[in-house]
Amino acid sequence: AEDGYDLWLRYRPVEAARSTDIAARTTGIVTSGDSPTLAIAVAELQRGVEGMTGRQIAPLSALRPGALVLATPRTGTAMPIDTGRLGDEGYAIRSTQMSGAPVTLIAANSDRGLLYGVYHWLRLAQGGAALDRIDLRSAPRIGLRLLNHWDNLDGTVERGYAGMSIWDWWRLPDYKGPRYADYARANASLGINGTVLNNVNAKAESLTPAYIAKAAALAHVFRPYGIRVYLSVRWTAPMELDGLKTADPLDPQVAAWWKAKADEIYRAIPDFGGFLVKANSEGQPGPQDYKRTHADGANMLAAAVKPHGGIVMWRAFVYQHDNPEDRAKQAYSDFKPLDGQFADNVMVQVKNGAIDFQPREPFHPLFGAMPRTPLMMEFQITKEYLGQSTHLTYLGPLFEEVLKADTFAKGRGSTVAKVIDGSLDGHRLTGIAGVANIGVDRDWSGSIFNQADWYAFGRMAWNPDLPAEAVAREWAALAFSPDPRIVDPVVAMMMGSREAAVDYMTPLGLSHVMATGHHYGPGPWVSDLARPEWNPVYYHKADASGIGFDRTASGSDAVAQYAPQVAKMLANPKTAPERDLLWFHHLPWSYRLKSGESLWDGMVHRYDRGVAYVEDMQRTWDSLRPLIDPERFAQTQAFLRIQRREAQWWRDASIAYFQSVNRLPLPAGSAKPA
Numbered sequence: 084a085e086d087g088y089d090l091w092l093r094y095r096p097v098e099a100a101r102s103t104d105i106a107a108r109t110t111g112i113v114t115s116g117d118s119p120t121l122a123i124a125v126a127e128l129q130r131g132v133e134g135m136t137g138r139q140i141a142p143l144s145a146l147r148p149g150a151l152v153l154a155t156p157r158t159g160t161a162m163p164i165d166t167g168r169l170g171d172e173g174y175a176i177r178s179t180q181m182s183g184a185p186v187t188l189i190a191a192n193s194d195r196g197l198l199y200g201v202y203h204w205l206r207l208a209q210g211g212a213a214l215d216r217i218d219l220r221s222a223p224r225i226g227l228r229l230l231n232h233w234d235n236l237d238g239t240v241e242r243g244y245a246g247m248s249i250w251d252w253w254r255l256p257d258y259k260g261p262r263y264a265d266y267a268r269a270n271a272s273l274g275i276n277g278t279v280l281n282n283v284n285a286k287a288e289s290l291t292p293a294y295i296a297k298a299a300a301l302a303h304v305f306r307p308y309g310i311r312v313y314l315s316v317r318w319t320a321p322m323e324l325d326g327l328k329t330a331d332p333l334d335p336q337v338a339a340w341w342k343a344k345a346d347e348i349y350r351a352i353p354d355f356g357g358f359l360v361k362a363n364s365e366g367q368p369g370p371q372d373y374k375r376t377h378a379d380g381a382n383m384l385a386a387a388v389k390p391h392g393g394i395v396m397w398r399a400f401v402y403q404h405d406n407p408e409d410r411a412k413q414a415y416s417d418f419k420p421l422d423g424q425f426a427d428n429v430m431v432q433v434k435n436g437a438i439d440f441q442p443r444e445p446f447h448p449l450f451g452a453m454p455r456t457p458l459m460m461e462f463q464i465t466k467e468y469l470g471q472s473t474h475l476t477y478l479g480p481l482f483e484e485v486l487k488a489d490t491f492a493k494g495r496g497s498t499v500a501k502v503i504d505g506s507l508d509g510h511r512l513t514g515i516a517g518v519a520n521i522g523v524d525r526d527w528s529g530s531i532f533n534q535a536d537w538y539a540f541g542r543m544a545w546n547p548d549l550p551a552e553a554v555a556r557e558w559a560a561l562a563f564s565p566d567p568r569i570v571d572p573v574v575a576m577m578m579g580s581r582e583a584a585v586d587y588m589t590p591l592g593l594s595h596v597m598a599t600g601h602h603y604g605p606g607p608w609v610s611d612l613a614r615p616e617w618n619p620v621y622y623h624k625a626d627a628s629g630i631g632f633d634r635t636a637s638g639s640d641a642v643a644q645y646a647p648q649v650a651k652m653l654a655n656p657k658t659a660p661e662r663d664l665l666w667f668h669h670l671p672w673s674y675r676l677k678s679g680e681s682l683w684d685g686m687v688h689r690y691d692r693g694v695a696y697v698e699d700m701q702r703t704w705d706s707l708r709p710l711i712d713p714e715r716f717a718q719t720q721a722f723l724r725i726q727r728r729e730a731q732w733w734r735d736a737s738i739a740y741f742q743s744v745n746r747l748p749l750p751a752g753s754a755k756p757a
């Protein structure tokens with residue numbers, strides 16, 4: 084059934100001509116060696132080719148025309164490919180001649196590289212590419228490409244919209260269900276090479292012997308797929324689990340506890356990746372509770388995992404209830420002064436923006452501001468603020484926009500991508516994390532189109548320069564069919580969908596106007612929550628005279644956290660990108676936009692435009708009915724109906740609220756509320 088379980092690894096039968104073409108390139112598989120990873124690569128090829136062509140392909144002991152050859156320098160095969168610069172995980176694929184026979188050679192320096200090469204070849208075959216003249220090389224630009232699961236030990240998922248956690252803690256470690264290997268396949272097919280199993284709002288119990296054994300069982304399944312396991316840790320675990328009197332990072336007993344704990348974990352999981360830490364943020368304990376810095380805390384943990392080759396990922400998502408500073412400034416204020424103080428196996432993990440995964444945020448000012456510290460990107464794949472499981476809002480353009488943003492840290496061209504791939508400041512330890520959108524739903528991600536966000540994260544983690552549109556094309560071809568009658572309209576829907584959500588939720592740089600707690604639906608009027616920075620009114624600051632958060636020198640001066648060229652550009656509403664206008668400026672309702680219309684009229688037009696875009700997507704999707712299987716067609720159609728209704732709800736509620744503040748009429752031509 085087309086219930087989405089197979090993700091982008093569907094391997095459905097292809098039409099006759101392509102089947103013949105694939106068959107001619109897969110007369111057999113030549114490998115040498117017998118590692119579990121290689122066995123997975125061969126099995127995946129067999130599964131893929133059989134699915135697409137109906138033919139079974141066998142391992143060959145000698146070359147034959149049309150063979151697929153998997154080789155590393157170790158295997159002794161004389162290769163017409165230089166694997167020199169491919170690194171540990173890269174690969175090359177070439178249509179070539181070996182011993183006089185035309186073959187497809189997949190070459191790498193490791194079996195992991197071969198596995199990634201196999202998935203690339205299968206992507207080409209499924210996507211309808213010509214298979215007779217392949218010549219490509221690919222190596223990841225970022226070293227650690229991780230999913231962060233916000234999965235709780237009770238089976239729920241924080242900000243998860245695809246059902247409960249896929250980790251069946253209750254029956255682990257004894258029972259390892261088949262879904263774990265399918266999860267690993269899907270991730271390996273994208274080059275994702277690590278996974279943090281548990282929520283950053285961690286429970287101490289995740290470090291008990293029982294849970295270490297469960298994590299070890301998962302690590303065992305994932306290992307041959309090139310995926311390492313990591314854990315989120317709770318700062319006060321030594322107190323909660325073993326009665327220590329303090330969690331002060333400079334207390335020798337605390338350091339000894341963590342060292343012993345790390346040793347225990349590595350005995351069970353020799354290739355354990357390391358720890359992810361949320362400390363002194365949203366009520367979580369941390370080193371600041373003992374008047375120590377984030378660096379003190381991170382370095383103490385880093386010392387515990389260092390002998391084993393582990394790392395610490397210390398999150399910069401911090402803001403304190405008793406700190407009156409603009410929330411958008413607090414992470415920079417805390418972390419920038421610590422640049423240069425972190426141990427060499429610590430990475431600071433920074434969300435893409437300074438508030439919290441909004442439909443649009445300007446890039447986080449820490450990018451480019453901590454040259455001596457490897458910064459890791461944290462994207463949210465699960466769409467907490469972008470319509471969760473029902474709204475079609477493809478995140479590729481959001482990822483691309485952030486990665487391409489220019490920090491000017493070392494002059495023009497100092498993009499965020501170059502900060503996190505290490506090239507700007509010469510870091511060898513590099514990483515990117517995506518907060519997973521995975522749960523037990525049959526389709527894994529809560530909707531067919533949400534699968535594209537997982538896909539895009541993985542592909543862009545491997546190569547942060549991949550355009551979101553190219554990734555959408557790949558995904559649509561794999562998820563549905565390479566038929567341009569499907570791919571073109573589906574990609575067109577996807578590419579404008581995030582901007583549409585920005586339009587109907589948070590136009591012109593507004594942020595955090597979602598309803599309280601669940602963050603689904605509008606709540607710009609909310610003003611009575613205990614902490615000021617939880618209230619939408621804190622962010623939009625709308626009153627009778629105007630709207631927006633003044634982050635220039637006359638306000639919080641958050642602009643000063645950016646490089647001087649960027650700060651100057653942002654400080655002037657005429658030169659700041661209009662899409663970020665109200666993020667940085669408080670402006671009168673009558674302020675003239677570039678279009679010539681007033682700020683208020685422009686806002687209303689954007690709300691209208693967002694709703695209209697969803698209607699367009701509905702029309703496009705309806706026209707695809709004859710080409711899409713009934714299950715997935717029906718799911719998407721139903722979800723688009725929900726999205727249409729809720730885009731209207733967003734528009735009507737937002738406009739009604741802001742009108743209650745500014746008393747302005749709707750511009751001519753704007754629809755009345757539904």
Ligand code: GCU
Nearest residue numbers: 241242283284361400439467
């Ligand atoms: C957001 C989200 C929380 C999460 C937090 C974090 O605030 O709503 O659920 O715990 O981010 O990233 O730590």
